[in-house]
Amino acid sequence: MEFGSDNNAGTAPAILDAVVACNAGPAPSYGNDPIMDRVRESIRAIFEAPQAEVFLVATGTAANALAIASFCPPWGAVYAHEDAHAEVDECGAPEFYSGGAKIKLVPGEDGKMTPEGLARRIAATGQGDVHSVQRGMVTLTNVTEAGSVYSAGEVAAICKVAKDFGLPVHLDGARFANALVADVSTPAEMTWKAGVDVLSFGGTKNGCMGVEAVVLFDPSRTWEFALRRKRGGHLFSKHRYLSAQMDAYLEGGLWLALARHANDMAARLEAGLRALPEVAFAFPRDANIQFVTMPRRLHARAMKAGAHYYLMPHGTPLEGAPEERLLCRLVTSWATTAEEVDGFLACLRG
Ligand SMILES: Cc1ncc(COP(=O)(O)O)c(C=O)c1O
Structure with missing residues (x-):
């Protein structure tokens, strides 16, 4: 993931x-x-x-x-x-x-x-x-x-x-x-x-x-x-x-096919994230990068399940209040699979 x-x-x-x-x-x-x-x-x-x-x-x-x-x-x-x-x-x-x-x-x-x-x-x-x-x-x-x-x-x-x-x-x-x-x-x-x-x-x-x-x-x-x-x-x-x-x-x-795939995976991810009440979008998603906020509690669960993405700004402490909202940057690529996206969403859903 x-x-x-x-x-x-x-x-x-x-x-x-x-x-x-x-x-x-x-x-x-x-x-x-x-x-x-x-x-x-x-x-x-x-x-x-x-x-x-x-x-x-x-x-x-x-x-x-x-x-x-x-x-x-x-x-x-x-x-x-x-x-x-x-x-x-x-x-x-x-x-x-x-x-x-x-x-x-x-x-x-x-x-x-x-x-x-x-x-x-x-x-x-x-x-x-x-x-x-x-x-x-x-x-x-x-x-x-x-x-x-x-x-x-x-x-x-x-x-x-x-x-x-x-x-x-x-x-x-x-x-x-x-x-x-x-x-x-x-x-x-x-x-x-x-x-x-x-x-x-x-x-x-x-x-x-x-x-x-x-x-x-x-x-x-x-x-x-x-x-x-x-x-x-x-x-x-x-x-x-x-x-x-x-x-x-x-x-x-x-080049276009690879980019289309990355953007399609991002759209799949976005659709799943938008259905989660605890996740909010920080900016509109147009291509293969999206920024969302979520409680540290959810983030910790995703990390534990093996998901990898960056918190912004770099250096945001991993430990802290479970309800504090963290800004997460999620990027898909030509190599992202639908299974990765769905697995990540399932893990956030708990
Ligand atoms: C928008 C943008 N421009 C330029 C670069 C620079 O690429 P590189 O890391 O290959 O120097 C990056 C890399 O992340 C980027 O995101």
Whole structure:
């Protein structure tokens, strides 16, 4: 009964098979492998963006930090939701890779920035004042850290604010597939058609072993990104193993099928949780992450039965008043089974 993180799931068999298959014989190194050519073309086709440039890295943090560094000067402000992974969980990597760009936090309910909140925050930056950081770029996350999804229309509304101020937009799509299958739009509508300039396109959380694509819809930063990736130690010599993962992930729409399964399991879990009077939802669930509160008593029973998930904030004490309500983050993945979900619900029902 694993609901800790989609990072805790293994690698989807077809992707693992592709890694093994690409092992035979030599292959050109450093991204010059023929599988990478196919990946580039697949991503261009999926996003209807023939001009897009594509780079692979092995972690989401590298994807975000390198993307932000390539679009924001060291003296720039990066506007992000206050819970953004780039702010909370990347150990200052965006600031480090960009040479000091400053993240400016934008509040917003359910993990989402609002256009008004973003505009206020950008307008408050001392643009033109040598003593202040200058307006740099906007980054947003979809699926958000709260488990909600920005619709394509909402992404467009955020991008419009950025564009009105002349700023580029990065989208942290560590769970882009889960966001996409939760919405009714196309990959293009969720990204460049809405105004996104650069996307971190996640693979790892949705069944890959360790690969993320950075998609530059604005290819003007291609050379800069290539240099930054190398300088940041993220240009893999035996790159074919990254390419093979991404290739298998995209092949035949596997990425969408895996995400659909994760979201379906989340919906099954949500339906069961909503039927429990002692469980309350903290945020709306749109994709494969949900946050609920429940009494410590129930949580203790679930733990005892072998369920695994995280309490928020990290470090919430396990011992305490039985009736105290705890905030639990429950994540499903491509590997979650209906039996796991039903077993967890049965255990909560007692
Ligand atoms: C929204 C989001 N972005 C980026 C990342 C970064 O991924 P990684 O842990 O591979 O650096 C994560 C990982 O949990 C994430 O949840």
